Every structure is written in C-alpha cells, then in structure tokens.
Amino acid sequence: xxxxxxxxxxxxxxxxxxxxxxxxxxxxxxxxxxxxxxxxxxxxxxxxxxxxxxxxxxxxxxxxxxxxxxxxxxxxxxxxxxxxxxxxxxxxxxxxxxxxxxxxxxxxxxxxxxxxxxxxxxxxxxxxxxxxxxxxxxxxxxxxxxxxxxxxxxxxxxxxxxxxxxxxxxxxxxxxxxxxxxxxxxxxxxxxxxxxxxxxxxxxxxxxxxxxxxxxxxxxxxxxxxxxxxxxxxxxxxxxxxxxxxxxxxxxxxxxxxxxxxxxxxxxxxxxxxxxxxxxxxxxxxxxxxxxxxxxxxxxxxxxxxxxxxxxxxxxxxxxxxxxxxxxxxxxxxxxxxxxxxxxxxxxxxxxxxxxxxxxxxxxxxxxxxxxxxxxxxxxxxxxxxxxxxxxxxxxxxxxxxxxxxxxxxxxxxxxxxxxxxxxxxxxxxxxxxxxxxxxxxxxxxxxxxxxxxxx
Numbered sequence: 093x094x095x096x097x098x099x100x101x102x103x104x105x106x107x108x109x110x111x112x113x114x115x116x117x118x119x120x121x122x123x124x125x126x127x128x129x130x131x132x133x134x135x136x137x138x139x140x141x142x143x144x145x146x147x148x149x150x151x152x153x154x155x156x157x158x159x160x161x162x163x164x165x166x167x168x169x170x171x172x173x174x175x176x177x178x179x180x181x182x183x184x185x186x187x188x189x190x191x192x193x194x195x196x197x198x199x200x201x202x203x204x205x206x207x208x209x210x211x212x213x214x215x216x217x218x219x220x221x222x223x224x225x226x227x228x229x230x231x232x233x234x235x236x237x238x239x240x241x242x243x244x245x246x247x248x249x250x251x252x253x254x255x256x257x258x259x260x261x262x263x264x265x266x267x268x269x270x271x272x273x274x275x276x277x278x279x280x281x282x283x284x285x286x287x288x289x290x291x292x293x294x295x296x297x298x299x300x301x302x303x304x305x306x307x308x309x310x311x312x313x314x315x316x317x318x319x320x321x322x323x324x325x326x327x328x329x330x331x332x333x334x335x336x337x338x339x340x341x342x343x344x345x346x347x348x349x350x351x352x353x354x355x356x357x358x359x360x361x362x363x364x365x366x367x368x369x370x371x372x373x374x375x376x377x378x379x380x381x382x383x384x385x386x387x388x389x390x391x392x393x394x395x396x397x398x399x400x401x402x403x404x405x406x407x408x409x410x411x412x413x414x415x416x417x418x419x420x421x422x423x424x425x426x427x428x429x430x431x432x433x434x435x436x437x438x439x440x441x442x443x444x445x446x447x448x449x450x451x452x453x454x455x456x457x458x459x460x461x462x463x464x465x466x467x468x469x470x471x472x473x474x475x476x477x478x479x480x481x482x483x484x485x486x487x488x489x490x491x492x493x494x495x496x497x498x499x500x501x502x503x504x505x506x507x508x509x510x511x512x513x514x515x516x517x518x519x520x521x522x523x524x525x526x527x528x529x530x531x532x533x534x535x536x537x538x539x540x541x542x543x544x545x546x547x548x
Contacts, residue, residue: 093389093392093393093394094176094180094187094392094393094394095187095394095395095396096187096188096189096190096330096334096393096394096395096396097187097189097190097396098189098190098191098192098396099189099190099191099196099202099203099208099327100192100195100196100201100202100203101396102189104207106185106189107207107208109183109185109186110179110186110188110189111208111224112182112183113179113180113182113183113186114134114179114323115224115231115232116182117132117133117134117178117179117182118132118133118134118135118231118232119132120132120133120134120178120182121133122135122136123136123373123375123376124136124139124140124373124375130235131235131236132235133178135235135236136375137171137174137175137178137320137375138235138236138318138320138321139236139318139375140171140367140368140375141158141171141317141318141319141320142236142238142317142318143157143368143369144156144157144158144159144167144366144367145157145158145159145317146317148160148282153282155280155356155357155359157358157365157366157367158171159299160280160281160282160299161279161280161281161355161356161359162274162275162279162295162349162350162351162355162359163355163358163359163365163382164295164298164299164303165295165298165332165333165336165349166349166365166382166385166386167365168329168332168333169333169336169385169388169391170365170367170380170385171329171367172188172326172329172330172333173385173391173393174375174376175188175326176188177376188326188327188330189327189330190327190330190331190333190334190395191203191324191327191328191330191331192331193259193260193306193328193331194259194260194261194262194264194265195262197258197259197261199211199212199250199251203324203327204223205223206222206223207223208223209223209224209225209323209324209327210222210223210224210225210226210246211223211248212248212249212250213246213247213248213249213312217243217247217249217312218247218248218249218252218311218312219243219245219246219247220245220246220247220248220312225246225322225323226245226246227243227244227245227246232245232246233245234246234313234318234321236318236321237316237318238316238317238318242316246312246313246321246322247311247312247313248310248311248312248313248314248322249310249311249312250309250310250311251309251311252311253308253309253311253315255308256305256308256309256311257309258309259305259306259309260301260302260305260306264301264302265302265335267297268294268297268298268301268302268335269294269335269338269339269342270342271292271293271294271297272293272294272343272346273292273293273294273346273347273350274293274294274295274339274346274347274348274349274350275292275293275294275295275296275350275351276292276293276350277351277354279350279351279354279355279356279359280355280356281296281300293350294336294339294343298332298335298336298339302332302335303328303329303332306328307319307328310322310324314328333388334395336388337388337395340386340387348386348387349361349382349383349386358382359382360382361382361383362381362382362383363381363382364379364380364381364382365379365380365381365382367380
C-alpha cells in the first residue's frame with residue numbers, strides 16, 4: 093500500500109527523495125518522443141495534460157479528455173498513479189505528497205521553502221528564483237509549452253489574480269464534500285454554462301470552486317494548459333484525489349461515479365479513459381477502465397489523513413502481558429488490513445479471525461479490549477436501528493470464530509462502501525462484482541454474509 097502523506101509532515105529526507113526523483117525523471121528519455129533529447133519522461137506527462145485540454149478548442153468543439161466534465165476525478169487519479177509509478181522506478185520509497193490548502197494557505201508555508209518547491213516568482217512574469225526548480229539552476233527547463241514563445245523557466249505569481257486572493261477555506265471544502273450526487277446531467281460543463289441551476293453535485297464544485305481557485309492563486313505556469321510543468325501540480329491534484337476519497341467515505345450511499353451511460357466517449361462508467369489520440373503513442377502500458385479506478389485502495393493507495401481514511405486501529409490497546417503473542421500480532425494484521433479496505437460488515441470480520449478459534453484467553457482479550465474500539469470506529473457502518481443487534485451478533489460470532497451465513501433481518505439494509513466480491517462465486521472460478529453503492533436487502537443465496545472484499 094502506497095501511503096501518501098501531507099507534505100507538511102514530510103521530514104527532510106522524504107522531501108529530498110521526492111525532489112531528487114522528480115528532477116531525475118526530467119532527465120529520463122521521453123516515451124512520446126523517443127530519441128529526441130529535447131524532451132524527457134517528465135515532459136510526457138505535461139504533454140498528456142496539454143492534449144487533454146485541446147479538444148474543446150477544436151472546430152467544432154469536442155469534449156475534453158479530463159476537464160469540465162464528469163471524468164475529472166478518475167482521469168487525474170490515473171495520471172497521478174502513473175506519475176507515481178515513474179517516481180518509484182527511480183526511488184521505491186517515494187510517494188506523491190498532498191497539499192492541504194485549507195491549512196497551508198500562505199505563500200510563506202513550508203511547501204514554498206527553498207529546500208522544497210521554492211516560492212513565488214519575481215518580475216512581471218513571475219520567474220521563480222529559488223528552490224530546486226528555479227530558472228537559474230538550469231535543472232528545470234520548460235520544454236512543453238502552451239505557445240512556442242512562452243518562457244523556458246518556471247513561473248509563479250501567488251495571489252496576483254484578483255479573483256484568487258485566498259485559497260479554499262475549511263468551510264469551503266466542507267461545503268463541497270457535503271454536495272451530492274457525484275454529478276448530474278448535463279455531464280459536460282459547457283452544456284450548462286448558462287444554466288446555474290444545473291451546477292449540482294460534488295464533482296463540478298470540486299473542480300471549479302476548489303481546484304480551479306488553487307491554480308489561479310498560484311498563477312504563472314499553473315494557469316497554463318501545461319500546468320504540470322510546475323511540480324506543485326502533483327501535490328495539488330493529490331489533494332483533489334484525497335477529497336474524492338473523503339467524499340466517498342462521507343457519502344456511502346452515493347454512487348462514487350456517474351453516469352453509466354449517456355456521456356461523451358471515455359466518460360461513462362465502463363469506458364476506457366482517453367490519454368492519447370487514436371493511433372497516437374500511448375504514454376504508458378495498458379488502458380484504464382473508469383469503473384476500475386473508483387476505489388483508491390484497490391489501486392494500492394492510502395492517505396495518512398484520518399478524515400480521508402478509516403481511523404487507524406489503535407494498537408496501544410495490545411501493549412500488555414500478551415503483546416508479544418503471535419496470535420495477537422496476526423489479529424492486528426487482519427484488523428489493519430480490513431481498515432485499509434474499509435470493506436467488511438462487522439459480523440463478517442470473524443471469518444477473518446481463525447487464529448482466535450480455540451484460544452479462549454486471546455479471544456477474551458480481543459472481546460474485552462479491542463471489540464469496542466472496532467465497533468465504535470468508522471470501519472463498520474450500520475443504521476441506528478440495526479447497530480445494537482449487529483454488535484451483539486458480532487460479539488457472539490467473534491467468540492465462535494465463525495461468520496453467520498444468514499441474511500439480514502427483514503427491512504435491514506447494508507450499503508457497500510466499495511466494490512464487493514461474492515466469495516461463493518469466486519470459489520466457482522467466477523467473481524461476481526457488486527459496485528460500490530449497491531444496497532442489499534435480504535440478499536438471496538446468503539449473499540449478505542458472503543460479501544468479503546479481499547482488496548487488490
């Protein structure tokens with residue numbers, strides 16, 4: 093699991109590792125322009141982003157690959173993922189940090205220090221003069237540009253845009269996280285530009301109210317179509333991806349993505365997303381189907397912010413006379429794995445605790461100390477009416493070391509927070525996937541109790 097951290101928590105070594113990997117990626121050969129020393133592998137990602145923004149400027153205009161539409165969040169998730177893979181090919185310890193603009197909201201924040209990303213620029217065009225990406229260092233030439241006459245150096249003009257004097261506040265962010273559903277018709281923003289009432293849902297406001305504002309606040313290179321030329325692009329979009337994950341967590345009854353059909357090609361649930369023109373050079377191996385990237389955990393990604401992930405199980409409760417027990421260690425590993433997946437109904441957890449069977453001492457210790465922490469965490473969600481019954485059943489089944497195969501009581505429902513796999517079908521060499529957001533009421537064939545999401 094790749095843990096993405098808040099940039100403010102990185103130590104000096106972690107910052108240096110990230111910067112060094114980014115600088116080295118700039119020097120690696122381009123895949124899109126093989127044999128051309130004027131371009132590097134980093135520049136390929138800038139070019140992909142530029143190309144994604146070009147279709148709306150065609151005559152007649154075409155839907156973009158990534159912006160001003162429903163596909164904004166998943167398209168950039170993949171871009172981040174592939175960029176992170178390239179960094180890890182250089183240094184396996186590196187992950188993309190995120191920038192929480194609601195907290196680090198000043199040009200004087202540590203993010204902009206000379207030993208990390210460098211600060212705002214100087215002069216009329218905002219030339220960056222400090223940090224590892226400063227023009228004077230000659231380590232960061234701008235090769236992919238919006239226009240051939242654009243400067244060859246990184247530019248920033250923080251707070252210069254009158255419409256972007258401040259970054260999004262915690263209140264702004266909370267408001268957007270509370271918006272549902274994911275998006276609404278019409279699925280392209282251009283089609284609703286003159287219809288304010290049509291600007292509903294989480295994605296339009298994530299992209300316009302939060303994301304766009306941050307680009308304008310930084311200014312310079314970050315307002316170009318080639319904005320990935322500024323390495324802060326990755327930290328910014330990493331935070332946007334974290335917010336999408338948070339939105340899914342906070343709105344478990346909402347589908348994580350819409351629509352399944354009716355949008356432009358590459359924007360529907362089961363479409364392959366677009367990262368290059370037909371017949372063009374693919375920027376990386378393989379394609380990504382939209383439905384396959386909705387859950388960041390399934391892609392091997394986790395965020396260190398507990399508001400974006402299920403709260404970490406507190407292992408301190410196990411620091412006792414049995415803290416060295418192999419059984420306890422195994423239980424901890426199982427619970428931590430479940431936390432990262434956020435996928436098991438509480439009464440199914442027992443099926444993953446076979447180590448407790450026959451161990452009355454450890455079993456009692458788990459029940460007395462850990463069960464309450466597990467039950468009270470956000471790892472398992474039940475309606476208020478069902479909570480007491482479910483906890484009682486969980487206690488009995490964890491003690492027994494088995495999981496019930498009975499369907500839920502009449503009228504009780506469970507909403508899948510992530511894609512669930514029907515284990516019964518898996519045994520038969522076929523995996524039935526139930527999408528995130530599916531609601532089950534007295535599922536047939538004991539499916540209620542066989543839902544176990546094994547993760548990637």
